[in-house]
Amino acid sequence: MPATPLCRWCAEPDVEFGWYPSALHEVADALPTTARLAAACRGTGDRPLLDRVADALDRYRGPSTAPGPVVDIGAGFGGPAAWLRRYRGVATVGVEPSADAVAAARGLFPEVPMVRGDAMRLPLADGAYEAALVLGVVSLVDDVPRALLEARRAVRAGGVLALTDYVGLDVSAQQAVREARAAGHPVLPVGTKVRLLRDVLATVEAAGWVVVESGVGPPEPDEQWVDAREEVDRVVESHVARTPHGLGAACRRALRAERRARTRFAEAVDGGLVSRVTLVARAV
Ligand SMILES: C[S@@+](CC[C@H](N)C(=O)[O-])C[C@H]1O[C@@H](n2cnc3c(N)ncnc32)[C@H](O)[C@@H]1O
Numbered sequence: 001m002p003a004t005p006l007c008r009w010c011a012e013p014d015v016e017f018g019w020y021p022s023a024l025h026e027v028a029d030a031l032p033t034t035a036r037l038a039a040a041c042r043g044t045g046d047r048p049l050l051d052r053v054a055d056a057l058d059r060y061r062g063p064s065t066a067p068g069p070v071v072d073i074g075a076g077f078g079g080p081a082a083w084l085r086r087y088r089g090v091a092t093v094g095v096e097p098s099a100d101a102v103a104a105a106r107g108l109f110p111e112v113p114m115v116r117g118d119a120m121r122l123p124l125a126d127g128a129y130e131a132a133l134v135l136g137v138v139s140l141v142d143d144v145p146r147a148l149l150e151a152r153r154a155v156r157a158g159g160v161l162a163l164t165d166y167v168g169l170d171v172s173a174q175q176a177v178r179e180a181r182a183a184g185h186p187v188l189p190v191g192t193k194v195r196l197l198r199d200v201l202a203t204v205e206a207a208g209w210v211v212v213e214s215g216v217g218p219p220e221p222d223e224q225w226v227d228a229r230e231e232v233d234r235v236v237e238s239h240v241a242r243t244p245h246g247l248g249a250a251c252r253r254a255l256r257a258e259r260r261a262r263t264r265f266a267e268a269v270d271g272g273l274v275s276r277v278t279l280v281a282r283a284v
Helices: 020-030 031-038 047-060 077-088 101-110 144-154 171-182 197-206 221-241 249-270
Strands: 070-073 092-096 114-116 131-137 153-165 208-214 277-284
Touching: 020 031, 020 101, 020 221, 031 077, 031 101, 031 221, 047 077, 047 131, 047 153, 047 208, 047 277, 070 077, 070 144, 077 092, 077 101, 077 131, 092 101, 131 144, 144 153, 144 197, 153 197, 197 208, 197 277
Parallel strands: 070 092, 070 131, 092 114, 131 153
Antiparallel strands: 153 277, 208 277
């Protein structure tokens, strides 16, 4: 029997987000701002966290300095950069390797300049930024020391790094994640690496930053944002279903896999297998 042709999203999937960015981009005009922001804060995105990041930027900025520019490295769909710009008046720029995510970010938030680029080779001038955000990216880059050195290069002396991600507190977390993968029940999304908290802290410092604040705690989901995200998912799915490609079998499989991955990840966080660290560092 001939194989069912793949729809254009599944035929050319974005590595991290599958077909979602292109479809999200296509429905952007129909979405209210809150829904756009909620849907576009991926991996990190809750409002209390963004508030804490913005407060830290305020705390460590010289009193006479205007806010920004701040570079959001691995900016994804641009949600955190757009939120900081809209609600805290911070001039933000996003750097993101995925062409689809960049296109989605530009469609959702035309006010945020987006540059295509890799954290390990930032297309940015030395010392041009007041701060760098690295939100949900350390678990994805291949070379964390290199990425943090690059962030340091782009930020002026005295500037700020705000980093958040899910990490393991000891090697048993890495072992458990490896075993779950080997057993065919991955608890973390494809490509995600479990870094150890102590290694992340040491790597930040080795890259020329001094950690001034750090904390480990659960995510603080905001009901309004969770609801908005789910609503956006429904809008995106029904949009895809109405296209000539339809929501084909491959799309449905991709969706089911994504939902399973999200559930397992939530269980891994709830069960304490991985923990969310948030840290703020100053450039020395
Ligand atoms: C979990 S998402 C977080 C996106 C965004 N920071 C946020 O909080 O909404 C991780 C992002 O890291 C990006 N990423 C993966 N590898 C990267 C790399 N080598 N350099 C920069 N970004 C990378 C992915 O494309 C994705 O957009």
